[in-house]
Amino acid sequence: MDVELRGITKRFGPVIANEAVDLVAKGGEVLGLLGENGAGKSTLMNVLCGLYRPDEGEIVIDGRTVAFAGPGDAIAAGIGMVHQHFMLVPVFTVAENVVLGVEPVAALNRLDLAAARAKVREIGETYGLTVDPDARIEDLPVGVQQRVEILKVLFRSARVLIFDEPTAVLTPQEVEEFFQIVRALRDDGKAIIFITHKLMEILEIADRVSVLRAGRIVGGGDPGAMSRAELAEIMVGRPVRFEVERTAFTPGAPRLEVAGLTVLHDTGEVAVDGVSLTVHAGEVLGIAGVQGNGQTALIEAITGLRPAVTGRILFDGQDITDASPRARHAMGMAHIPEDRQRMGLVTDFTVAENMVLDSYYSDRFSNGPAMDWRAVNRWAAEAAEAFDVRTPTVFAQAGHLSGGNQQKLIVARELMRDTKLVIAAQPTRGLDVGSIEYIHARLMAARAEGDGVLIMSSELDEILSLADRIVVMFKGRIVAEFDASAAPPDKAAVGLAMAGAAP
Amino acid sequence: MTAIDPRAPAVADLGALRRKRGTGAALIVLAGVILLLFGDAAGDATFRLSRPRDAWVLGDLIVPALPVIQIAAALTAFLGARQFLRGGGRWTTLSLGVGLALFVMAFLVWATAGKAFSLTGMLQATMVRAVPIALGGLAATLCERVAVVNIAVEGMLLAGAFTGALMGSVIGGWGGLVSAVAVGGVFGFLLAALVVTYRMDQIIAGVVINLFVLGLTSYVSSQVFAEMRHLNNAPVFRSWKIPVLGDIPVIGPMLFDQNIFVYGALVMVAVSTYYLFHTAHGLRARAVGEHPRAADTLGIDVYRTRYIHVTLGGMVAGFGGAWFTLGSVGRFDENMTGGRGFIGLAAMIFGRWHPVGALMAALVFGFTDSLQQKLALLQTPIPSEFLAMAPYIATIVVVAGLVGRARPPAADGKPYVKD
Amino acid sequence: MSDRGAVDSLLQRAAPGRAEFEDLVIVPLFAVAVALILGALTMLATGVDMATIGRSYVALLQGSVGSLGALSETLTAAVPLVLAALGLALGFRTGLFNIGAEGQLLMGGLAAVIFGFSFPGLPFPVLMPLCLLAGALTGALYAAIAGYLRAATGAHEVISTIMLNLISYRLLDWMLSLDWVQREGRSDPVSRSVPPNAELPRLLDWLDPNLRVHAGIFLMLLAVWAVHWLLFRSKLGFEFRASGANPDAARYAGIRASLVIVLAMALAGALAGLAGANQVLGVLGRATPGFSAGIGFDAIAVALLGRSHPVGVLFAGLLFGALEAGGRQMQVDAGVSIDLIGIIQALIIVFIAAPLLVRAIFPWGFRRRDKGGAR
Amino acid sequence: FTACQITDTGGIDDNSFNQTAWQGVLDAQGQLGIDARFLESQAETDYEANITSLLGGQCDVIFTIGFLLGDATQAAALANPDQMFSIVDYAYDPAIPNVLGQVYATDEAAFLAGYLAAGMTETGILGVFGGINIPPVTIFMDGFAWGVDHYNGVHGTSVTVLGWDPDTREGLFTNNFDSLDDGRAFAQNLYDEGADIVLPVAGPVGLGSAALAAELGPDELMIIGVDADLYLTDPERGQVYLTSIMKRMDATVFQVIEQAIAGTFEGGVIVGTLENGGVDIAPFHDFEGSVPAALAEELATVRAGIIDGSIAVGGM
Numbered sequence A: 001m002d003v004e005l006r007g008i009t010k011r012f013g014p015v016i017a018n019e020a021v022d023l024v025a026k027g028g029e030v031l032g033l034l035g036e037n038g039a040g041k042s043t044l045m046n047v048l049c050g051l052y053r054p055d056e057g058e059i060v061i062d063g064r065t066v067a068f069a070g071p072g073d074a075i076a077a078g079i080g081m082v083h084q085h086f087m088l089v090p091v092f093t094v095a096e097n098v099v100l101g102v103e104p105v106a107a108l109n110r111l112d113l114a115a116a117r118a119k120v121r122e123i124g125e126t127y128g129l130t131v132d133p134d135a136r137i138e139d140l141p142v143g144v145q146q147r148v149e150i151l152k153v154l155f156r157s158a159r160v161l162i163f164d165e166p167t168a169v170l171t172p173q174e175v176e177e178f179f180q181i182v183r184a185l186r187d188d189g190k191a192i193i194f195i196t197h198k199l200m201e202i203l204e205i206a207d208r209v210s211v212l213r214a215g216r217i218v219g220g221g222d223p224g225a226m227s228r229a230e231l232a233e234i235m236v237g238r239p240v241r242f243e244v245e246r247t248a249f250t251p252g253a254p255r256l257e258v259a260g261l262t263v264l265h266d267t268g269e270v271a272v273d274g275v276s277l278t279v280h281a282g283e284v285l286g287i288a289g290v291q292g293n294g295q296t297a298l299i300e301a302i303t304g305l306r307p308a309v310t311g312r313i314l315f316d317g318q319d320i321t322d323a324s325p326r327a328r329h330a331m332g333m334a335h336i337p338e339d340r341q342r343m344g345l346v347t348d349f350t351v352a353e354n355m356v357l358d359s360y361y362s363d364r365f366s367n368g369p370a371m372d373w374r375a376v377n378r379w380a381a382e383a384a385e386a387f388d389v390r391t392p393t394v395f396a397q398a399g400h401l402s403g404g405n406q407q408k409l410i411v412a413r414e415l416m417r418d419t420k421l422v423i424a425a426q427p428t429r430g431l432d433v434g435s436i437e438y439i440h441a442r443l444m445a446a447r448a449e450g451d452g453v454l455i456m457s458s459e460l461d462e463i464l465s466l467a468d469r470i471v472v473m474f475k476g477r478i479v480a481e482f483d484a485s486a487a488p489p490d491k492a493a494v495g496l497a498m499a500g501a502a503p
Numbered sequence B: 001m002t003a004i005d006p007r008a009p010a011v012a013d014l015g016a017l018r019r020k021r022g023t024g025a026a027l028i029v030l031a032g033v034i035l036l037l038f039g040d041a042a043g044d045a046t047f048r049l050s051r052p053r054d055a056w057v058l059g060d061l062i063v064p065a066l067p068v069i070q071i072a073a074a075l076t077a078f079l080g081a082r083q084f085l086r087g088g089g090r091w092t093t094l095s096l097g098v099g100l101a102l103f104v105m106a107f108l109v110w111a112t113a114g115k116a117f118s119l120t121g122m123l124q125a126t127m128v129r130a131v132p133i134a135l136g137g138l139a140a141t142l143c144e145r146v147a148v149v150n151i152a153v154e155g156m157l158l159a160g161a162f163t164g165a166l167m168g169s170v171i172g173g174w175g176g177l178v179s180a181v182a183v184g185g186v187f188g189f190l191l192a193a194l195v196v197t198y199r200m201d202q203i204i205a206g207v208v209i210n211l212f213v214l215g216l217t218s219y220v221s222s223q224v225f226a227e228m229r230h231l232n233n234a235p236v237f238r239s240w241k242i243p244v245l246g247d248i249p250v251i252g253p254m255l256f257d258q259n260i261f262v263y264g265a266l267v268m269v270a271v272s273t274y275y276l277f278h279t280a281h282g283l284r285a286r287a288v289g290e291h292p293r294a295a296d297t298l299g300i301d302v303y304r305t306r307y308i309h310v311t312l313g314g315m316v317a318g319f320g321g322a323w324f325t326l327g328s329v330g331r332f333d334e335n336m337t338g339g340r341g342f343i344g345l346a347a348m349i350f351g352r353w354h355p356v357g358a359l360m361a362a363l364v365f366g367f368t369d370s371l372q373q374k375l376a377l378l379q380t381p382i383p384s385e386f387l388a389m390a391p392y393i394a395t396i397v398v399v400a401g402l403v404g405r406a407r408p409p410a411a412d413g414k415p416y417v418k419d
Numbered sequence C: 001m002s003d004r005g006a007v008d009s010l011l012q013r014a015a016p017g018r019a020e021f022e023d024l025v026i027v028p029l030f031a032v033a034v035a036l037i038l039g040a041l042t043m044l045a046t047g048v049d050m051a052t053i054g055r056s057y058v059a060l061l062q063g064s065v066g067s068l069g070a071l072s073e074t075l076t077a078a079v080p081l082v083l084a085a086l087g088l089a090l091g092f093r094t095g096l097f098n099i100g101a102e103g104q105l106l107m108g109g110l111a112a113v114i115f116g117f118s119f120p121g122l123p124f125p126v127l128m129p130l131c132l133l134a135g136a137l138t139g140a141l142y143a144a145i146a147g148y149l150r151a152a153t154g155a156h157e158v159i160s161t162i163m164l165n166l167i168s169y170r171l172l173d174w175m176l177s178l179d180w181v182q183r184e185g186r187s188d189p190v191s192r193s194v195p196p197n198a199e200l201p202r203l204l205d206w207l208d209p210n211l212r213v214h215a216g217i218f219l220m221l222l223a224v225w226a227v228h229w230l231l232f233r234s235k236l237g238f239e240f241r242a243s244g245a246n247p248d249a250a251r252y253a254g255i256r257a258s259l260v261i262v263l264a265m266a267l268a269g270a271l272a273g274l275a276g277a278n279q280v281l282g283v284l285g286r287a288t289p290g291f292s293a294g295i296g297f298d299a300i301a302v303a304l305l306g307r308s309h310p311v312g313v314l315f316a317g318l319l320f321g322a323l324e325a326g327g328r329q330m331q332v333d334a335g336v337s338i339d340l341i342g343i344i345q346a347l348i349i350v351f352i353a354a355p356l357l358v359r360a361i362f363p364w365g366f367r368r369r370d371k372g373g374a375r
Numbered sequence D: 001f002t003a004c005q006i007t008d009t010g011g012i013d014d015n016s017f018n019q020t021a022w023q024g025v026l027d028a029q030g031q032l033g034i035d036a037r038f039l040e041s042q043a044e045t046d047y048e049a050n051i052t053s054l055l056g057g058q059c060d061v062i063f064t065i066g067f068l069l070g071d072a073t074q075a076a077a078l079a080n081p082d083q084m085f086s087i088v089d090y091a092y093d094p095a096i097p098n099v100l101g102q103v104y105a106t107d108e109a110a111f112l113a114g115y116l117a118a119g120m121t122e123t124g125i126l127g128v129f130g131g132i133n134i135p136p137v138t139i140f141m142d143g144f145a146w147g148v149d150h151y152n153g154v155h156g157t158s159v160t161v162l163g164w165d166p167d168t169r170e171g172l173f174t175n176n177f178d179s180l181d182d183g184r185a186f187a188q189n190l191y192d193e194g195a196d197i198v199l200p201v202a203g204p205v206g207l208g209s210a211a212l213a214a215e216l217g218p219d220e221l222m223i224i225g226v227d228a229d230l231y232l233t234d235p236e237r238g239q240v241y242l243t244s245i246m247k248r249m250d251a252t253v254f255q256v257i258e259q260a261i262a263g264t265f266e267g268g269v270i271v272g273t274l275e276n277g278g279v280d281i282a283p284f285h286d287f288e289g290s291v292p293a294a295l296a297e298e299l300a301t302v303r304a305g306i307i308d309g310s311i312a313v314g315g316m
Ligand SMILES: Nc1ncnc2c1ncn2[C@@H]1O[C@H](COP(=O)(O)OP(=O)(O)OP(=O)(O)O)[C@@H](O)[C@H]1O
Pocket: A012, A015, A016, A017, A035, A036, A037, A038, A039, A040, A041, A042, A043, A044, A402, A403, A430, B419
């Protein structure tokens, strides 16, 4: 089955997300779709799967023009999408999620779950997607949840499958398994559209590639005939440096020492299990690991957001195990949190207010119990200017900035002042290459100034390109450590450690 | 490179342990309280099980007060000790429930010691008082299951009561009932329109509807009804005894010798339980409440689902409202629902967003309500105000998760914006 | 170093445009006008003739601002509404939907009465402020229960405050039947009277003994200023607003979220308690069941109408006070039930809280960009 | 001449208390050609505000209806010595020169009702409940209980009264004057305990009790009305009213208006008694045939006894 998008334009108020986009996906082929943040990839796919109605243009399936009134129509036409953020109901079972919307029913509209289970097993066996149909989604790891998403699409007999950044949350091994599934689907004659920021993956899996920039198609072709640098340049519109510029590695005294740290989840389960690590001045320590292996809790404990059950944390030799987040901040700890929308920003606040979110109380920005708004605004403007935060004024709402600029705002807030230790969790998740480049450079600058830098990322490539030393976390423990100061370690070995296998 | 240690993390579920221990200790304390408060009872407590005109007359239930109280205390203490040592899981909630029931029983026996009252009558009244609360709770449940918080239940009940009285007076009881349901539906639809289409904050919209209905019904009742009494004089649905079942002692009068509102409430609870948890459409509705975007991507129309369920909720509330007039006194009076819609909301939470749970919770409210009146006749030294407070305090305890956290639908209260 | 010109341009504040003007002036005026028109239609529908409708709106105006006496009644009605609504607004800004002003107001008022009659010997300058303080503290404590439960267990304050309201009614009934609270020689629930030296002095009774406006208006103005300062100028206000808008980010920023929640609830309760104290010390002179008269619920509407902004709350409270005072005159002069006011109030809020609705009805009048509901 | 009335929270159309008083104003309107206005109180806190809004010369005489308006009326009367006030159910001691209190020896009529009910009950159990525990309410309950006692004394029976004990002064109260639903629930409660005649002393709340009685049928449950003859004001459920304990506020209010017009208005108290017709029990209407002639005769005797003082209305 072939799908063609012709002259699609989609506007959100003044924002033009897609402009006269033409795109073809053919059965038995993987189409890679590339583009910066905000280029309009998700919007285009949401148009294709019926979630948005295009302002102009048409969708043609097998030569026939179709109009979708809603996702239901698109599904009926054989288009299925696995969204960037999973669309699963956490409290439902796998079977319930898979059949939702097209349920097999008995008399009186009674839900026929037995039939649903059988069908889930059957499809699972065909494509090697085995999942327990009665497991609840919230109990499943991310990789398995993705399989459920694929099952969902296949259950609806989709012949066009759209994957929006499917690999962002997977380990290298899981990515490999995922590619296997994708190849099986392609060989089955399905048309696949694959969105990612990772150029290497495009080169590996795509049969054809299209690049979106600012809502328009700006290039594409056969990835076999293109290099990574070429692709990146089409995407961003200028040459991109992939190698992070780093000064020579000269570690100093220990900045952060963690010894025997144990931390619990909210549920009371052990999240971090007796972890010890050290970050020296002028060193980048990378923490690799698949999401959900305790990294988040570890960072929260180090920054004071989660209490330590046992163990000690020293900062510049001083015991801060029981210090408040504010005290740690005042000592020169900077924290770029994992989830910028949830934790890093108050999206309803102005840029200025966000710039002082964790320092508003200091003498610099206040007089006694009152705020000194003049000082705040002035400083915010300087920080925005210095860190290239693109905003009309500092009084704009932070939530109105693009994702990359929101992240730059946070980086500016955290790095504008005198820091000694920078803790960066997933600092570039979901960002495009341009923003990534900028943030990496800033982190390296901090290292060059003698800060200790702790980077947690599930993006193995990022860790590999930044870190002087890498530790791998698995099930709450540090299971492996690699020295990267001279040459990057073997990616496969780190990947295996992330999956918990012996090296 | 360090060695890999793939040992699974020790699962120390401290929370569950703490709760188990806490419940155990609480039960043991409760046993002490029973002995301390009610240990001075003397004489026999007489509970009349039959009413003079019942078909099968049972003798009075006469129990020796003090021994019964002591046995209740002992049982509670036993449950507590068991819980402390090896309880947990489902047992925690169950033990607590049984313990509280024993406490209530001991209290009743103590209050009645040396006197008598009609247990059957009290249970029947319990059901009657529970009906508007249960229907309010059910209405709220239907709305919150699709993630629309319905603070307006109170106003919808009031609108139902008003319409029931007005239309009941003009076109008769059944016409009044149908109109009340329809008007409830209209307000449900209005709420849906405000929050779904016009994206008004759900709580604000609810508050406004309450204000509006209160204003409108009070205005019409004092402006129009005061002059034209015949517009506020509706027939009352009589109770209709189901043959045979209604003659069963004690529970017969409670369940099977009631009016259409009681039967209606029971049927609606059963039907909506089946609907929500066993049908395909119920699954979709719950998906809309848990993860509307996911539902949307699967072709489920989130807005339509919300409109339908909130309107249905309004209709249920309209039916519950009609109870105040057509099922009780036949006449509308300003603000006659007196906050029972809010108690219905509490019943919904108490009942964990489940229709049967809401009914059970409503029965607890109804029980304390009717018990209070009996106690006023028995002239117990405990101020009736404290008894009246008991269910509210219990609600707070439940909401605070001291008994076990109840989880609302994940998207509850959040508007869904399509693009 | 950064470029001076670029920094300055980042500091440029947009001049208040048409949108702001519409938001703050046009929409509220429009809402009031449409609500009055719909109110007139309601009257027509219930068989009130045109002449009477005209007379009733004239009476509404006269009764609210038409004379010194009317102004006095408007202010008297507005004071407790504004005080309680300020507390609610503070809560809304902190992300707390406190339905419990009614109960906090009852508890605060009761405490003020009890304190007043328990120490009748103290001189006025000591006793009156202490009574107010007793009211504020009790309201604060009562509200802090809900705040604490929210902070410690996550119990949603909407339900816990509704329950606390219901509990407060019973508590009041019970307290009023206690020998040391109940007025001597009475068998019904009514408290002893507030001694004259605890009363909020009436301001204009030298002109006419029926002018009830009392010193509570100063309390009200002070509170408006204090809440504005607190919310927008103080560090604590920053913490409140941050916690309200994004509790996780607030925690990240080193703000003790649980403390902020308890504190914000307590402050809201203190203001509601003050409203209660104001009623018993300035107007009623004693506590009876239901002396709160639904002020705590009306205050929710006032806070919403004022968009949780202290100055907005002041104006909204004055409007509600005027409607109440005028409504009474309307019933006397035109025989139209005062309950009409409730309808008008509800309609005003609908039109203010749902701008999308306004634009749907009057597409030519309002062409603003998308903006969610109020708050 | 304008007469104004401020109701309590029961409202002007309560079929009993406020409505009876308003009837007096309406009668005056019809017969004397005066203007009439009223203002309903929504909450207990409205009393003072409502009185204030009627001041300023728009009303010649202001009637405040109910004991609970006592304080507010007093304050307003002292502040406005030239304004005529009259209050129902309240007598000031010492008297205020511009307030005329209207009080009623309701216990005399209630005594008769109690005697009648004791003679009519088949279960030997009577029920009574009140609105709020205030003297104008409990005086009904006292009289009723004493009447039953008197019957028991005369006939050697042991008819009991549930819901009020004149000695401990404790009993059943709805704590409001407006919830009809409470009226039904309280009557149901008493009925469940065996009462076949119930006296609700709570204004419109009693209409809820009557709704229950209408559903059960008068052979199961009879109601005794208060304030007005409820057979007449609530005709749809007339068949359930055995009788009513009438408090002729319409007559006294009318009388006050006459005095005010004539310029003979004076502060003080008017007391309505059985003797001057200020209180009485209503005819039996539908029950005319069911009340035994002997009982009716006894009632006439008791009535005469109360008027001539040979029967003391009070506890034994
Ligand atoms: N619902 C919406 N309302 C307004 N603007 C939107 C909306 N959705 C997307 N946009 C805007 O449309 C443009 C394209 O967004 P889109 O999400 O399609 O980008 P993307 O290429 O998927 O980016 P990313 O790589 O970050 O996922 C952006 O400028 C975005 O801000």
